[in-house]
Structure formats: structure tokens, C-alpha cells
Amino acid sequence: MAPISYRNAFVSIENDVYEPAEDSFLLADVAIDRISDGMKVLEMGVGSGFVSAVVAANKNVEPTGCDINPDALECAYKNGIQVFRSNLFGGLTKKAYFDVILFNPPYLPTSEEEKLEGWLNYAFDGGVEGRDIIATFFAEVSDYLKPGGSVLLFISSLTGRREVFDIMEREGFSAYVVAETRSFFEKLMVIECKHNC
Structure with missing residues (x-):
């Protein structure tokens, strides 16, 4: 596959990634503006x-x-990113504090029959309602943010905007949509979240 060129970056993509x-693209644009x-x-x-x-x-x-997919980690490393293998925060051996955590989670509602073979399934499979990984992430993420730090989270209208906001609010986050666009049958959005410490 030919490298992707976007906003001064050149990224090669491997199979199964x-x-x-x-x-x-939407998350990258917002990240540049917010970081x-x-x-x-x-x-x-x-x-x-x-x-x-x-x-x-x-x-x-x-x-x-970080990623659970070893093929993705190899690809990201080749693209110049320092990486480590982790299932969400499980690979962090001690509390590490970040100013910004970016996350484009697996957000598609996925039944057992819709699961993909291999590692690529982890990029798409958000559980039956599309929010399983998002809920687990927000139960843990505040321990890894610096005071005043933020999460930039990508979601789709397929995930359920109100339900995702409910998850974040339950975990003590204030959140608002900072960018959105339409794509075929869904609305794409990036949400900025800050913990109410």
C-alpha cells in the first residue's frame, strides 16, 4: 500500500492494521489544534x-x-512512534501522567456473527452496543491524566452520543463536542473531556 501523506506526515500502512x-483525519486535525x-x-x-x-x-x-495488536505496534514504530503493547492501561507498570490522551476506540456495535478474524477485530469491535471499550477506558483514564489534562475521544453517531456522554459524566468528566462531520450513514465527532477534579 502506498504511504499516506497528510499535513506534513508520511505514514506507511501494513496488512492487518x-x-x-x-x-x-478528523481526530488528527483536532489534535493539532488542541495540543x-x-x-x-x-x-x-x-x-x-x-x-x-x-x-x-x-x-x-x-x-x-499503545495497542493490543502487535502488527499495529510494528507499523507505528516504523512510522516513528515510540510504542508499547497494552490492553488499554494494563501495560503501564506505574502511573504515567499525560497532558492529552487521544483515543479512536473500537466503536462499532458488533454481534458475535460480525466479529472479524485476527487482530484487526480489535480496531472495530465495540461490543454489542459499541460502548464496551469506551466504558472501560473512562473507568481508568483519570488515573493517567495530569491535573487539567484532557482526553480527545472520537466517536460515531452509531455509538450513541447521549450514552457515551452518560458514561463520561458517571466517571466525573465534563465533555463537549469540538468537531463533527457527516460520512455516509453516520455522524463523526471528536469530544474533548476533562476530569472534574
């Missing part, structure tokens, strides 16, 4: 490293990425 699409030079940034579910690579190409930051 999620190919950047409208969701990736300042010198911030400590983590991309959860880094995939190919596309979003982190775009951030690094436009800001003086060195994002760290």
Missing part, C-alpha cells in the same frame, strides 16, 4: 501511528502509542 479514514508544544501525549489504540505521526509533524511533541 487499520487504514486511516475519515475518523483518523501545544512540549505536552506529554499518549495515543491509546495507536494503530498505524497515523494520528501521532501527524501530531509529531506539526507540533514539538513526541507522542507515545
Whole structure:
């Protein structure tokens, strides 16, 4: 596959790794706007490293990425991102505090019959309602944010905007949509979330 060029970044994609699409571009654009030079940034579910690579190409930051998919980690590393393997925060051996955590989670409602074979399933499968991974993430993420730090979360209207906001509010976060666009049969949006410490 030919490398993807976007906003000063050049990213190669490997087989069995999620190919950047409208969701990736929207999150990358918002990240550039919201991240300042010198911030400590983590991309959860880094995939190919596309979003982190775009951030690094436009800001003086060195994002760290994690993913459960070993193929994705290899791809992101080849694209210049420092990575470690982790199922959400399970791979962090101690509390690490970040200014911004980026997350384009697996958000598609997925039945047992719709699951994909192999590692790529982890990029799409959000559970029956599409919110399983999001709920687990928000139960843990506040322990890894600096005071005043934020989460930039991508979701789709398929995930259930009100239900996602309910999850965040239950975990003590204030949230608002900072960007949205339409794509075929869904609305794509990025939400900025801050913990009410």
C-alpha cells in the first residue's frame, strides 16, 4: 500500500492494521489544534501511528502509542512512534501522567456473527452496543491524566452520543463536542473531556 501523506506526515500502512479514514483525519486535525508544544501525549489504540505521526509533524511533541495488536505496534514504530503493547492501561507498570490522551476506540456495535478474524477485530469491535471499550477506558483514564489534562475521544453517531456522554459524566468528566462531520450513514465527532477534579 502506498504511504499516506497528510499535513506534513508520511505514514506507511501494513496488512492487518487499520487504514486511516475519515475518523483518523478528523481526530488528527483536532489534535493539532488542541495540543501545544512540549505536552506529554499518549495515543491509546495507536494503530498505524497515523494520528501521532501527524501530531509529531506539526507540533514539538513526541507522542507515545499503545495497542493490543502487535502488527499495529510494528507499523507505528516504523512510522516513528515510540510504542508499547497494552490492553488499554494494563501495560503501564506505574502511573504515567499525560497532558492529552487521544483515543479512536473500537466503536462499532458488533454481534458475535460480525466479529472479524485476527487482530484487526480489535480496531472495530465495540461490543454489542459499541460502548464496551469506551466504558472501560473512562473507568481508568483519570488515573493517567495530569491535573487539567484532557482526553480527545472520537466517536460515531452509531455509538450513541447521549450514552457515551452518560458514561463520561458517571466517571466525573465534563465533555463537549469540538468537531463533527457527516460520512455516509453516520455522524463523526471528536469530544474533548476533562476530569472534574
